[in-house]
Amino acid sequence: MHFSLVSTIFNEAKRLRQTIADLEAQTIKPAEIIITDAGSSDNSWEILTEWQQQSAVPIVLLKEEGCNVARGRNIAIKAAKYDLIVSTDFGCRFHPEWLQSLIRPFEEDKTLQVVGGAFSVIEKNVTSLPAKSDFILQNGYPIVLDDFFSVSSRSIAYKKQVWEEIGGYPEWLTLAADDTIFWKLIKRKKYRYALVEKPYVYWGRHKSNKAFAKEAYRYGLGDGESKINYRNFWSNLIETVLRYSMFVLLILLLSLIVLGFAPWYILFTIILLFPGLRSYKNAFKNWSQLKSTKYNFKVFLNALWQLELSRIQYLKGYIKGLSTKDPAKIAGRVALWQTLHRPESDN
Known part of the structure; x- marks a missing residue:
């Protein structure tokens, strides 16, 4: 053939x-x-x-x-x-x-x-x-x-x-x-x-975290320009906001404890934000299954750092792509959206 x-x-x-x-x-x-x-x-x-x-x-x-x-x-x-x-x-x-x-x-x-x-x-x-x-x-x-x-x-x-x-x-x-x-x-x-x-x-x-972050940005830009994978975008955005909010509150709680205060209601709020650690949990689960001399704890820690860099860059790229003012990209996105979402009998 x-x-x-x-x-x-x-x-x-x-x-x-x-x-x-x-x-x-x-x-x-x-x-x-x-x-x-x-x-x-x-x-x-x-x-x-x-x-x-x-x-x-x-x-x-x-x-x-x-x-x-x-x-x-x-x-x-x-x-x-x-x-x-x-x-x-x-x-x-x-x-x-x-x-x-x-x-x-x-x-x-x-x-x-x-x-x-x-x-x-x-x-x-x-x-x-x-x-x-x-x-x-x-x-x-x-x-x-x-x-x-x-x-x-x-x-x-x-x-x-x-x-x-x-x-x-x-x-x-x-x-x-x-x-x-x-x-x-x-x-x-x-x-x-x-x-x-x-x-x-x-x-x-x-071979560098920067290169992985750049790749994530490009994927996010393409997804945003075409307005695809939007559920993934919102899921990642919400998770990231929850995680960073938890980190901020945790720092605040520790600072107040050092100063002699004990506002434990902040700890309760932090617990409510635990879904923000979903990707960390998945990364740890994967590492637990793959860990070896090659995939050691240092690799796991870098994986968390790489996750943060790539996640932020993907979201940044998606938002930039979604907010484009380029007429050709907007027209292409609209045409794609109509094709993907029109009734099947019309395809």
Whole structure:
């Protein structure tokens, strides 16, 4: 079965050669590979050009300075020759059977229109303190294919017609959430899809808390611009307000005790704010299950710090995205909202 592999790239030179090696080792090969570079300032383009000259698979290299991920994906897909599209993100790692896992379901069921894959991390490559903390917060990246599972476009295959009918990836976004929206529209429009439970794609995690916070901000910005995951936003906001209120009251109580006062009603109020520690409780539960020499108490403490940084940045990004005055983003958000919430008979 012929298919086109499409991807975007931006400054992935450090991980690009490993990505290429993983793709060369695939048990089945795409009929073509199309890559959109958003204007990399490292030597990503040179590495891709070298690969293009050596690859047995035709490689098409496209470039558009400053394009966002959605725009980059759309450019690559528009240039694709084949009806079946496999999408990913360069910089990831791939199991040798990754492409096969996405293509085989189409061969077994001719009515399928979409196949979604899962992704995880390579645990032995989780070496930095922040990456270990993230591993704890994510509870080891378990795969749960429930109604809340969202297929990332780092591992998905679909008929080109699906992409055309959906209207492509939403270019009105600044950066993130394009694939989340794409998946929501696939489900809303009831395309026939199958899910691959085993993760065959692995993404690299960051080496600093600052990088994780930046990532959270981008996710929040995309969610806010598109006004999706708003229940998650409100849940996180309320929990954070409760937690910080509890911290403030606890400091106040201790200060008053030192001064000789004992306003124990403040302690009662603090107890009422305990739901604000929900994420701390979950982090401790995860760490209790995973703790080892590698995932020690220092990792747990950093996980709490990383949680605070990422949570604040996500909320900050969401609020900024939600309050955008950009006409294109507002129009895109309204159109998306109407599509996702109109009666099913109208879809």
